[in-house]
Amino acid sequence: MTITITAFERSPDGGKGLARDTRVRWALEEAxxxxxxxxxxxxxxxxxxxxxxxxxxxxxxxEEDGLVLFExxxxxxxxxxxxxxxxxxxxxxxxxxxxxxxxxxxxVEPPILELVTxxxxxxxxxxxxxxxxxxxxxxxxxxxxxxxxxxxxxWLDGDFSAGDLMMVSVLLRLRPSxxxxxxxxxxxxxARGEARPAYQRAFAAQLxxxxx
Amino acid sequence: MTITITAFERSPDGGKGLARDTRVRWALEEAxxxxxxxxxxxxxxxxxxxxxxxxxxxxxxxEEDGLVLFExxxxxxxxxxxxxxxxxxxxxxxxxxxxxxxxxxxxVEPPILELVTxxxxxxxxxxxxxxxxxxxxxxxxxxxxxxxxxxxxxWLDGDFSAGDLMMVSVLLRLRPSxxxxxxxxxxxxxARGEARPAYQRAFAAQLxxxxx
Numbered sequence: 001m002t003i004t005i006t007a008f009e010r011s012p013d014g015g016k017g018l019a020r021d022t023r024v025r026w027a028l029e030e031a032x033x034x035x036x037x038x039x040x041x042x043x044x045x046x047x048x049x050x051x052x053x054x055x056x057x058x059x060x061x062x063e064e065d066g067l068v069l070f071e072x073x074x075x076x077x078x079x080x081x082x083x084x085x086x087x088x089x090x091x092x093x094x095x096x097x098x099x100x101x102x103x104x105x106x107x108v109e110p111p112i113l114e115l116v117t118x119x120x121x122x123x124x125x126x127x128x129x130x131x132x133x134x135x136x137x138x139x140x141x142x143x144x145x146x147x148x149x150x151x152x153x154x155w156l157d158g159d160f161s162a163g164d165l166m167m168v169s170v171l172l173r174l175r176p177s178x179x180x181x182x183x184x185x186x187x188x189x190x191a192r193g194e195a196r197p198a199y200q201r202a203f204a205a206q207l208x209x210x211x212x
Numbered sequence: 213m214t215i216t217i218t219a220f221e222r223s224p225d226g227g228k229g230l231a232r233d234t235r236v237r238w239a240l241e242e243a244x245x246x247x248x249x250x251x252x253x254x255x256x257x258x259x260x261x262x263x264x265x266x267x268x269x270x271x272x273x274x275e276e277d278g279l280v281l282f283e284x285x286x287x288x289x290x291x292x293x294x295x296x297x298x299x300x301x302x303x304x305x306x307x308x309x310x311x312x313x314x315x316x317x318x319x320v321e322p323p324i325l326e327l328v329t330x331x332x333x334x335x336x337x338x339x340x341x342x343x344x345x346x347x348x349x350x351x352x353x354x355x356x357x358x359x360x361x362x363x364x365x366x367w368l369d370g371d372f373s374a375g376d377l378m379m380v381s382v383l384l385r386l387r388p389s390x391x392x393x394x395x396x397x398x399x400x401x402x403a404r405g406e407a408r409p410a411y412q413r414a415f416a417a418q419l420x421x422x423x424x
Contacts, residue, residue, distance in 0.1 A: 055315075056354065072318070074307070074310050099282060106283065110321075110326075130337075146267065
């Protein structure tokens with residue numbers, strides 16, 4: 001079986017590991033699966049050949065024996081389901097781990113994305129200075145709740161799972177803002193994720209493409 | 213087996229079916245599963261008893277024989293996995309349906325949520341009039357791509373699936389803005405979803421709680 005993913009030819013973050021291919025690389029490394037990477041330029045991402053793989057013209061995509069997937073959450077879930085290692089065997093524990101995967105993407109990431117948009121795409125707008133603190137407060141509201149739930153546990157529900165992989169990845173997007181460090185429980189959680197050998201291999205692999 | 217979900221005591225939308233319990237009700241109706249509903253006030257949602265079920269203090273939650281889930285995507289996925297009807301049996305088709313479930317929640321819904329936030333929570337801000345068109349353009353960018361992919365198909369990938377249930381639900385949030393009607397392909401897609409008897413039962417059930 002050959003697995004091929006796509007990634008940015010040049011990641012906008014210059015190799016900080018925040019592009020979404022890092023999440024897929026991490027899952028593949030946790031599962032111990034070798035993979036090929038096809039690099040795609042910004043222009044090629046919007047052309048028919050890539051849109052046939054990814055209707056929203058983004059990366060990453062995932063190809064395996066005639067199966068084509070897009071959407072990071074779905075790809076990580078597919079790897080976790082079909083190749084073990086990232087979801088518990090017990091039915092209930094598995095459903096809860098999947099809950100955290102969705103929570104990372106649909107409850108925690110949206111306000112973080114809003115903050116990224118506010119800083120990068122609206123940073124030059126006249127309202128930027130007054131509005132960014134409002135968006136930051138929405139992010140903090142979520143982080144307070146997440147921090148309270150995590151408490152002194154290592155991971156969100158028992159062993160490290162696909163839910164943790166995604167939550168750590170989502171929280172990493174906050175590091176440039178300094179907000180993550182306001183929540184020591186979450187900063188330590190993210191550090192535990194980054195310390196995993198599989199994460200380190202994934203990070204190194206994307207850096208090899210994107211190092212300045 | 214008794215299934216219990218939570219919903220708003222009074223939904224902020226006054227019964228338009230946009231609160232997220234409607235998505236779960238719809239999945240349960242598609243699966244032919246009876247369920248109980250426990251209504252929760254805004255105050256109770258932030259209290260410890262509810263936070264134990266839902267760390268982010270929201271609705272819906274899902275309880276079934278000792279299993280507690282939150283996060284609409286995870287609940288719909290759980291219903292689809294354990295009770296049939298919403299995911300194809302073929303492995304590849306199933307993975308693609310799950311991809312659309314994630315795409316609805318992590319690619320299409322975030323800009324729609326931003327628009328809802330811009331209108332409702334920032335509607336009185338001095339930047340509102342100038343900023344809303346920018347947010348609307350981000351929504352339109354996604355809808356153009358989604359519309360191009362759907363084309364003249366009835367559903368996103370073969371038969372109606374959990375991915376369609378979620379995509380239709382996400383797009384419904386746009387109806388008050390008028391933007392959905394700019395995309396006839398998507399407006400017709402949403403109408404097909406709404407015409408399903410299971411959706412109509414779900415809609416009627418939430419309306420019975422929330423009718424003005």
